[in-house]
Amino acid sequence: MVPAAELRSYYDRPVIKAPVWTWEIPWYFFVGGLAGASAVLAAGARIAGQGRLARSARLAAGAATVVSPALLVADLGRPARFHHMLRVFKPTSPMSMGTWVLTTFGPAAVGSAALAELRWLPGLQRVAEGVAAALGPGMATYTAVLFADTAVPVWHEARRDLPAVFAGSAAASAGALAAITTPPRHAGPARRLTLLGSALELGAAEVMRHRLGDLGEPYEQGDAGRFARASRLLTAAGGMLVALAGRRGRLPAAVGGTLVLAGSVCQRWAVYRAGFASAADPRYVVGQQRARLRARAGAPG
Amino acid sequence: MTAAVDVPEGRRTLPLAAPGYEPPQPRMAFFTDTTVCIGCKACEVACKEWNDIPETPFAWTGESYDNTSALGANTWRHVAFIEQRLPQITREAQEGRFAAPGDERVDLAGVGTSGLAGDPGAGSPGDVGSPAGGDIRWLMSSDVCKHCTTAACLDVCPTGALFKTEFATVVVQPDVCNGCGYCVPACPYGVIDRRPDDGRVWKCTLCYDRLKVGAEPACAKACPTDSINVGTLEAMTTMARERLDEVVAAGVPGAQLYGEPGGNGHGVDGTGALFLLLDDPEVYGLPPDPIATTKHLPSMWRAAAVAGGLLLAAVAAACTGGRR
Amino acid sequence: MRADGRPVSGIADLRDDGSTSCGCWIYAGCYADGVNQTRRRKPGAEQTWVAPEWGWAWPANRRLLYNRASADPQGSPWSQRKAYVWWDAEAGRWTGQDVPDFPATLAPGTEAEPGAQGVDAIGGGDPFIMQADGKGWLYAPTGLVDGPLPTHYEPHESPVATPLDGQQANPARVLYDRKENAYNPTAGEAGAEAYPYVMTTYRLTEHHTAGGMSRTLGHLAELQPEMFCEVGPELAAERGLEHGGWATIVSSRTAIEARVLVTDRVPVLRVGGRTLHQVGLPYHWGSKGLVTGDAANDLFGLALDPNVNIQEVKAATCDVLAGRRPHGEALRALVERHPSNYPAHRRGTVTT
Numbered sequence A: 001m002v003p004a005a006e007l008r009s010y011y012d013r014p015v016i017k018a019p020v021w022t023w024e025i026p027w028y029f030f031v032g033g034l035a036g037a038s039a040v041l042a043a044g045a046r047i048a049g050q051g052r053l054a055r056s057a058r059l060a061a062g063a064a065t066v067v068s069p070a071l072l073v074a075d076l077g078r079p080a081r082f083h084h085m086l087r088v089f090k091p092t093s094p095m096s097m098g099t100w101v102l103t104t105f106g107p108a109a110v111g112s113a114a115l116a117e118l119r120w121l122p123g124l125q126r127v128a129e130g131v132a133a134a135l136g137p138g139m140a141t142y143t144a145v146l147f148a149d150t151a152v153p154v155w156h157e158a159r160r161d162l163p164a165v166f167a168g169s170a171a172a173s174a175g176a177l178a179a180i181t182t183p184p185r186h187a188g189p190a191r192r193l194t195l196l197g198s199a200l201e202l203g204a205a206e207v208m209r210h211r212l213g214d215l216g217e218p219y220e221q222g223d224a225g226r227f228a229r230a231s232r233l234l235t236a237a238g239g240m241l242v243a244l245a246g247r248r249g250r251l252p253a254a255v256g257g258t259l260v261l262a263g264s265v266c267q268r269w270a271v272y273r274a275g276f277a278s279a280a281d282p283r284y285v286v287g288q289q290r291a292r293l294r295a296r297a298g299a300p301g
Numbered sequence B: 001m002t003a004a005v006d007v008p009e010g011r012r013t014l015p016l017a018a019p020g021y022e023p024p025q026p027r028m029a030f031f032t033d034t035t036v037c038i039g040c041k042a043c044e045v046a047c048k049e050w051n052d053i054p055e056t057p058f059a060w061t062g063e064s065y066d067n068t069s070a071l072g073a074n075t076w077r078h079v080a081f082i083e084q085r086l087p088q089i090t091r092e093a094q095e096g097r098f099a100a101p102g103d104e105r106v107d108l109a110g111v112g113t114s115g116l117a118g119d120p121g122a123g124s125p126g127d128v129g130s131p132a133g134g135d136i137r138w139l140m141s142s143d144v145c146k147h148c149t150t151a152a153c154l155d156v157c158p159t160g161a162l163f164k165t166e167f168a169t170v171v172v173q174p175d176v177c178n179g180c181g182y183c184v185p186a187c188p189y190g191v192i193d194r195r196p197d198d199g200r201v202w203k204c205t206l207c208y209d210r211l212k213v214g215a216e217p218a219c220a221k222a223c224p225t226d227s228i229n230v231g232t233l234e235a236m237t238t239m240a241r242e243r244l245d246e247v248v249a250a251g252v253p254g255a256q257l258y259g260e261p262g263g264n265g266h267g268v269d270g271t272g273a274l275f276l277l278l279d280d281p282e283v284y285g286l287p288p289d290p291i292a293t294t295k296h297l298p299s300m301w302r303a304a305a306v307a308g309g310l311l312l313a314a315v316a317a318a319c320t321g322g323r324r
Numbered sequence C: 001m002r003a004d005g006r007p008v009s010g011i012a013d014l015r016d017d018g019s020t021s022c023g024c025w026i027y028a029g030c031y032a033d034g035v036n037q038t039r040r041r042k043p044g045a046e047q048t049w050v051a052p053e054w055g056w057a058w059p060a061n062r063r064l065l066y067n068r069a070s071a072d073p074q075g076s077p078w079s080q081r082k083a084y085v086w087w088d089a090e091a092g093r094w095t096g097q098d099v100p101d102f103p104a105t106l107a108p109g110t111e112a113e114p115g116a117q118g119v120d121a122i123g124g125g126d127p128f129i130m131q132a133d134g135k136g137w138l139y140a141p142t143g144l145v146d147g148p149l150p151t152h153y154e155p156h157e158s159p160v161a162t163p164l165d166g167q168q169a170n171p172a173r174v175l176y177d178r179k180e181n182a183y184n185p186t187a188g189e190a191g192a193e194a195y196p197y198v199m200t201t202y203r204l205t206e207h208h209t210a211g212g213m214s215r216t217l218g219h220l221a222e223l224q225p226e227m228f229c230e231v232g233p234e235l236a237a238e239r240g241l242e243h244g245g246w247a248t249i250v251s252s253r254t255a256i257e258a259r260v261l262v263t264d265r266v267p268v269l270r271v272g273g274r275t276l277h278q279v280g281l282p283y284h285w286g287s288k289g290l291v292t293g294d295a296a297n298d299l300f301g302l303a304l305d306p307n308v309n310i311q312e313v314k315a316a317t318c319d320v321l322a323g324r325r326p327h328g329e330a331l332r333a334l335v336e337r338h339p340s341n342y343p344a345h346r347r348g349t350v351t352t
C-alpha cells in the first residue's frame, strides 16, 4: 500500500459508504453459523449412533434457527416488508441466496427438532434432518460471501479466507454448545469438533490477516482490534479447556464451551467492525486501488 | 473521433441499449464536464426540488464551499469544491503525476479554472504577492450515480427493488425496497444510501420520470453552463472525448476522462455517467479503480463451498472418533 | 383588494380614495379573478413560447420589461423571427406575445407636448417609460453630483493614503454623525492602526440578499448553513485563527462572530509598500430562519456614495480576533476598546 502521505483524498472523506447494518447482523452471523453447524453435527452424531449428542445438537440448531429471522427482520429499514425478499431468487445476491437457504433450512431444522422431541413422523423427521444438515454448511458460510461481496476492502480482499473463518467459528460454537449441553461421556465428538473448529477459525483468521497485509490494519486497531484479540484469546483458551478437561466434568466443559462461544461472537464482531473502519478511511480504498492499478500497469503484456 | 464506444478486450460488449425492452431504447447517460462547472449547485437544488428530497442536516464543514459533503440518500447530485495551488499542480504535471495527458504549458484561458486570485500570466503589478495565496485553481465537480453497466448495487439487491430501466439506467423502486441495506456497501462509488427516518435506500434515478416523457433530467436542465449533459451513451462518449482533446490541447494539467469502459470504468464495465476531471479521481472523492465485486462471485462461492466442505469434514472427523 | 373583498385585477384598479388596499403595487393582480395566478402550471407545450400562463410575473404578468423596445420606432418588430410586442394599427393599440410595457394606445410617432410631465412626457417612440425622457442611457451627461467623469477615491475607511492626489475620499459622500454610526479612523488619523485589516462583503450563490428568504428554505440553508469569514493563511497565523474555529470581527459599530475558513483564495495584498490582509464576509445571515448567524452588515458604517446613496459595504477597515464574541455590555466594551473618530470629521456632507 502507498504510504499515507502520498495518498490523496477529498477532505479525508470516505470513498465508499460504510454499511448501515446494526448489532443484529454480527449476532445473526453467529447464531446462523451456530444453527448451521449444529444441524450438521446433529446428523453426524445420529449417523455415528450417538443419540444423546444428536439430540443436543438438534435442539441447538432448532433454537438458534428460531432466533435468526428475528434478528434479520429487525435490521431491515422496513421490517414489515421482509417478505419482499421472497419476490426474487437472485444468484448474484448472496443475501437473496442466504434468504432462500434460511427459508428452507429454518423449517427443516426446527421441524427436525420438534418432530424428534414429539416422536412424530420419524420418516419426515429424517428428511428434515437431512435437509438441515445439507444446508447447514451454507448457513455457516454464506454470510462470509455476503460480506465479501461488498466494496469494503477488508472484506472483499479477504474473500478467499473469510468463509473458512466463519466455517471454523461456526463449527467451534456448535461443538462448544453441544459440549455444554451434553453429559461429558456422550460429548466426545462435540469436544473434538470444538477443537477442530477453533483450530480452523484461528488458523484461517491468521491466514486472512496475513494475506490482507496493510489492508488488515483495522484488525489491529480500535474496536475491531479489541474484538480480534479477545476472539483469539477466548477461542484458544476455551478450545484447550474443552479438549483437555471437558471430559472430566460438566463444569470445565461449561466454562470452556462458554469461552469458545464468546470467542466466536467476538470473531464476528471483529470482522463486522473491521469492515466499518475499512470503509471509513479513504486510505484503504484508494491505496488498494492505486496498488492494483500500478500492478496492472507494471504487469507484462 | 470515433462514435463507437471502445470495449476492453476480452470483456463482454458494452450494451448501448438495455436488454429485454421492446422496442429497444438507446442507453442514456450523463457527461459531466467539470471544467466548466462554476459551483453554483443549481444541479443539487434542482434535483432535490424535482425529486422532493429532504434536506441533509445543516452542518458547516469548512471544506471550501461544500457543506453537503458527499452523495447520499438525500443528496443525489453533489458538488465538490477543491482548492489547489497552481504552481504545485503544474510541477506535478511536469513530473508526470497524472494518469492522463495534459502538457505542462499552463494556459487556463477559456476553461473556467483560472484562479480568482491572480492569473499567473496576467502580470499583475506586484500587488498579489502572497506565496501561498494567488495562483490557485478552484475545481468544482458535480458528482452523481454512475449508472454502472455492471451495477453492484443492483446485483446484490435481494428484493429486486433495484432494476435496469429501458434506458439502461439503474433505479430503486421505493415501493419494493425493504431497506436491507446490502446495496449501500456494495456500491464501489459510495453513492446509494439508506434514509434513516424512512428505512429505504435512495439515489439518482437519472430522472426516470422525466426521461419517460422525453424531458432531460432536472440537474442538466438547471445547469447554467452545460457542465451537465445528457444524451445517448454514444453521444456522450463522443462529446466527452472531443472535449478532453480540447482541454488537453489548451494545456490544462491533469485532464482525464472518468468512467470509460476502456479506462477507469472497466471494473464496472463502463458507466452511464462520464466525467471530465482535472485531477486524479480520488481528489474528487472518486475511487481510482472501482470494481463491481459481484464479478468475483464465482470465486467467493467456491471459497464458501470449500469452507463448507471443511465444516463437513470437521464434523465427520469429530463423529468418527467414538462417544468419548 | 377592493373594499368588498374582491381582489383587484391589476395596478389600474388601485384607487387613492381608500376603496382599495395593496401591500405592494407591483403585485397587484396576482390574485386577479380570485385565482392565485402565481400557481398556474399550464405546460409550456400548451401555450405560446412566452408561456404567460405559467405562474405570474410582476408587474401585470409582464415577462420582459421595456418590451416596446423589441419594435422599431414605427412599431414593427425589429426582427420578425423575434417578434415580441408590436403596434396593431387597425386596433389602434399595442399587442404581442407579452403584456406590452407601454401606454396601450400611445401610437408610434406621437410626440410628447413640450413641457409635459411624467408619463405624458413619453413619446410613441420612447420605450424606457421609467426614465424622464423615455430613452435608454449609455452616458449620463447631467445629474452626477461628483461627475461628470469618475476618478479613484479611497473608501471612507481605508488603511492607506491615496496614491493618486491629495483627495483621500469622495468629497461629496454622505456621512451620518451619530454615535451608533461611528467611523473607524482612516489612514493618517490617530488610532487607524487599531483597524489594520480590510473587510469586504459579497454574496454566495446559495443565498439571496441578506438571506431573509433563502434561510427559510431547507434546500438552500443546508448549502451554506453558517456565517463564516474567509481569511488567508498569513492572517490566520498572525491572529491565531483556527480553520473551522471562530473569529470575531470588530469595527467601531460593533463586533460579529463567524466561523473561520482559511483559504488560499484570499491573497495578501501589498499596497503602498505594506502588507495588507483582507477578510471576506458573506452577508447572508441574521437572527431568523432555519440557519442563523451574525449579520456582516452590522459591521459597516453608513458612508453613502453621493449619487445613488449606497453605503460602502465593499471596503472598510476592521480588526480580527480569535474566538467568539461576547454579548451585551461586554460586547459594547469590546467595541469601545477600539478607537473611533466619533464625532465624525466633517469632511463630507454630514447629515444628522
Ligand code: SF4
Pocket (backbone or CB within 6 Å): B145, B146, B147, B148, B151, B152, B153, B154, B170, B186, B187, B188, B189, B190, B191, B192, B203
Ligand atoms: S453501483 Fe453505485 S454508482 Fe453503480 S449504479 Fe449502483 S448506486 Fe450507482
Ligand code: SF4
Pocket (backbone or CB within 6 Å): B036, B037, B038, B039, B040, B041, B042, B043, B044, B079, B140, B142, B219, B222, B223, B224, B225, B226, B227, B228
Ligand atoms: S449546475 Fe452546472 S455549473 Fe452549477 S454546480 Fe451544477 S454542474 Fe456546476
